[in-house]
Amino acid sequence: MASRLLHRLRHALALTGEGPGEVVPGPEAEEFPESSELEEDDTEGLSTRLSGTLSFTSTEDDEDEEEEEENADPLGSGAALGRRLKNPGEDGAGEDGDRNPSSDGPRSSNLLTRQLQDFWKKSKSNLVPQRLHFEVTSANVINEPPSKYVLYTIALIGPGPQEHTPAQISRRYSDFERLHRQLRQQFRGPMAAVSFPRKRLRRNFTAETIARRSRAFEQFLGHLQAVPELRQAPDLQDFFILPELRQAQRLTCTGLYQEALRLWTNAWRLQIQLGTTVDTHRTLLTLVGLAVCHQELEQPSEARLSCEQALQMLGTSDSHPLLGPFLEAHVRLSWRLGIDKRQSEAQLQALQEAGLTPTPPPSLKELLIREALD
The missing domain is CATH 3.30.1520.10 (Phox-like domain)
Incomplete structure (x- = not known):
């Protein structure tokens, strides 16, 4: 392609009476040798503006470039970028016809690089969160x-x-x-x-x-x-959670509360990390274990916090078998800590009057011992 264009150029010069030896390469020909062969090609402006090397780690900022960057297209790929890639032949002769491509090329190339940098940084911020x-x-x-x-x-x-x-x-x-x-x-x-x-x-x-x-x-x-x-496969959830719950339950039932508390805490963190707290049954069972161990280890504040978390999960599930036991434990722990217990007390009384929970309800420890983990 280049050889054909060179041949056409020499032929045109011969017809006008100018010898090929009179063609003196301009500054752009020294900087971009290929431009001397593409002088009459419509892509001259494009090739000049895209000359240079793209780098996403460049820190060289020109004051003039910073001013243009502030007024540029915020996406770095919209109308401003389109104007810089526009074919010079499409503009009026008064605007670009007399412009020197060699003087505008490096500046436009640097600005294009800056826009690509910004676009790349924005795309990084839109990536999927780390797993x-x-x-x-x-x-x-x-x-x-x-x-x-x-x-x-x-x-x-x-x-x-x-x-x-x-x-x-x-x-x-x-x-x-x-x-x-x-x-x-x-x-x-x-x-x-x-x-x-x-x-x-x-x-x-x-x-x-x-x-x-x-x-x-x-x-x-x-x-x-x-x-x-x-x-979300049940077998994968069992792989992570079930062995921890079984071992924690065994230790709790045998009175090894300190060792059991460590396992209940680890099981709780596992469920949070895995995002499986939507499995209400296992999550509530974990909170039962935490509340029981904290009570047995004389840690009423922590035990009450576990009961509050469970009550928030249960919400208005009046028929849930664990609601009454959690309310009863919450009332007793609040009284021990000197905290207002009237709301939980009233809710527990309403459940008992409706026949939804026995009077008194079974303790959390009794429920944990009877629970069959599968």
């Missing part, structure tokens, strides 16, 4: 004859600063493998793209194998959490 991050914090070889396995501890780290210790779970390879098998049976399509580390007959306890599986489990859980259909 939950999974990190294997430890992997311990457990030797319990006749079995021997690796127990992986995974921390759930949410976006933003962490106000509390991250929620965490401890699972072994067989737990992950069971979850993978269950999800593949129910979600063949979404699970087709999810990778999972295979079983090994040997070298299961080497540092290399443990490290590789740790990274694989992080990616596996991250992939499941990224797909909405998989994220």
